Amino acid sequence: MSQDLFPADSAATPPEDGSRRSFIKQAGGILGLALAPPLLSQAERLTAFSKTVEGVTSMTLKVNGTARTLQAEPRVSLLDALRENLDLTGTKKGCDHGQCGACTVLVDGKRINSCLTLAVMNQGKEITTIEGLAKGEELHxxxxxxxxxxxxxxxxxxxxxxxxxxxxxxxxxxxxxxxxxxxxxxxxxxxxxxxxxxxxxxxxxxxx
Amino acid sequence: MNNFSYTPAATAKEAIGIRKDKKDAAYIAGGTTLLDLMKANVEQHPQLVDINMLPFKGIQETTDGLRIGSMERMSDVGENALVVQQYPVISEALLLSASPQLRNMASIGGNLLQRTRCGYFRDPAFPCNKRNPGSGCPAQQGDNRNLAILGTSEACIATNPGDLAVALVALDAVVTLENAKGKQRRVPLLDFHLLPGTTPQRETVIEPDELIVAVTVPAAAHARKSHYVKVRDRASYAFALVSAAVGLDVQGGQIRSARIALGGVGTKPWRAQEAEKLLIGKPATEENFRAAAAAAVRGAQPREHNRFKVEMVQKTVVQALQELMA
Incomplete structure (x- = not known):
């Protein structure tokens, strides 16, 4: 996902995910790969998730190309899940009410305020945060x-x-x-x- | 924010069924209004029903106009070629709303149901007849700069927020609702929002067992030639102080049909039909525009801090009509 965000003419180095910032990401990635659900169609996702979620449950978010599982209540915002559960603290909490834009991330390629959506609603989607922009040490x-x-x-x-x-x-x-x-x-x-x-x-x- | 259970609904029947049995459950689409209000403790819901997977999609040309599925996002509708070309006032109102991020999230159905920005409503420390019926309305004597001058009552002077509904009400849009039995009914947007009267907590005619399926807009010459002007405290990303949605059909120098609706001044999206009537059969001159604008605010009841809106909204109507004819 991250390499898609580079303009087409930029040097196409493969994403060597070996930067210092990505230790946690890598650790998560190994675990995540094992648990990563296959790409689901909407109908399949419905069958898989069409049940009521209550209290702390396990959910999987695909962040910067890596499936990550976390335990959280349904009321946890995508922003809080990224920061508090996945240690991706690059995304910032400013107003927490959709008025400042500090929490902007891309979901399925579109920019959104991660403070005003629930983590549980964003399973199966491609989430890109500021940590997912650079290719290793090469800045976006x-x-x-x-x-x-x-x-x-x-x-x-x-x-x-x-x-x-x-x-x-x-x-x-x-x-x-x-x-x-x-x-x-x-x-x-x-x-x-x-x-x-x-x-x-x-x-x-x-x-x- | 209170804790809640979360249910992704696979079908409209399932979604409506949950809410029919549990009236304090809420639907969540974009979440931009709902989660904001829940974080502020203005709303509490024990269960959220995710309706994002319901098939209320599509922005289509029908035999008699435009049909927008309620689950379409503001950004997609605002930049849709059909909407831009045939219903510019809708596109303009959408693209002057909120921010690009919020427009990517917010659904059309949710947008029509967004709640007032009245500071007393949004702060549970204050009484508010809309939030807590019978508790009082501090806005009447308090900070009412952003509040309504038309359609107010002793119980509530909260402004209906947003821009889309203003454009849609100008163009005679109709809301399609579906209930638990799968039965649909169509309500003109003009009748969809309610005046506050003595029951400001009831904002629309939608029943607890109903969902918004779509919005339809009749094709018309005054829709093709239409325009939205929004006046804000800052250049972008702010709610309207006042706004005007206008449409004209001018043939042979005479106005054949006119549409005028006002935002930021009414307790509901405010259609100014008396003002429209004044324009019929007349030439599109500034003098006639001014007379229509004056008629649009007849009966306005400004409070201490929002008197400026009476003049500002008239100027905005005139500006919108002039820009339309330019």
């Missing part, structure tokens, strides 16, 4: 552009901004600065790094 072009253009100050909103930026470019909504500002408006930056964020997103859009 959007990450590199944020560094180059200084698209942040404190950095708290940055993972959400980058995830939203990746989607914004993929959607074709970053053709002009005005369009970029409008389609990035779901991500707030209290430090006010907006001009540099727009510059970063526009640069990647220009190369895409």
């Amino acid at each position: 072009p959007m990450q590199a552009a944020f560094l180059k253009h200084d698209g942040f100050q404190c950095g708290y909103c940055t993972p959400g901004q980058i995830m939203s930026g990746v989607a914004c470019v993929q959607e074709g909504h970053a053709k002009t600065d005005d369009q970029t500002r409008e389609w990035m408006s779901g991500n707030l930056c209290r430090c006010g790094a907006y001009p540099n964020i727009v510059a970063a997103v526009r640069e990647v859009a220009g190369k895409a």
Whole structure:
């Protein structure tokens, strides 16, 4: 999944998942592979999951290409599952009410606020977080552009901004600065790094 | 957020059956309103029924108009070519709503049921007749800048939020509901939302055993030539202070049909039919637009902090009609 997010013309190095940040991911991956459900059709998923879930139960999320199982109540948001259960703390909790965009992740390729969806609802879907963007040590072009253009100050909103930026470019909504500002408006930056964020997103859009 | 059980429903019958037996259970589609309100303790539900797998999909041209499945997402409808070309006011209203992330999540059915942004409703520390019937309405004398000036009552002045319903009510949209027996009924969106009166807790005519299946919109010249203008405190990603959905059919210099609906000012999506009537048979001039806009706010009852909306919404109607004719 992560390699699909790179623009088509970027160097196609295979995803060597050997970076320092991925020890946990790897450990999870080995376990996850063993438990990974085969790709299910919607009908199969219905049969598999059409039952009431109550209290702490086991669920499987496919995050950054790896199936991960966790134990959680149905009320646990996707955001909390990523951060608290899977130790993927790159995705940030800002407002927890869908007003700031810090929790933005991609689900089946679309950007969403992970604070306003339940983990249990996202089984069988492809979830991509900020940790899934880089290919090993090679930064995703959007990450590199944020560094180059200084698209942040404190950095708290940055993972959400980058995830939203990746989607914004993929959607074709970053053709002009005005369009970029409008389609990035779901991500707030209290430090006010907006001009540099727009510059970063526009640069990647220009190369895409 | 209270704990709850979770049931993914495979069929509408199953989903409706659960809610019929357990009236305080809730359906979850996008979750963007529901989980927000549950986290704020404004709503508590012992069970959530996931309806995302129900087949209420499709954005289709029918023999007499447009049909949108209730489970379609705001983003998909907003950028649908048929909607963009034949019903621009719907596309514009959707794409000026919320944020790209929320639009990717929120369903059309859920959007029509989204609840007010009144700060007193959203904070359980305060009394609120909508949240806790009979407890009172601090908004009447309190911070009412964002609240309604039309359709208000002594019990509630909460604004119906959102943009889509304003565009849809302008275009005579009809909501299709299905009940536990699989029986469907069609309700004009104009009659779907209720005025608060003495029962602000009841916001729509939908029964506990009903689900929204689809929304249909009749094709019309005033739908093809339609437009949405939204005025906010910031440039994007905010609820409307005021908004206007307008549509015109102008032939030979005369207005043949007109549609005007207002957002941000009513306790329900506000159709201004008296204003529309004033335009029929007249040329599309600024003077006539101003007269119509004045008629649209007749009877408005502003409170201390929202008086500005009376003038602002008139200017927004005029601007929307002028941009439409430009």
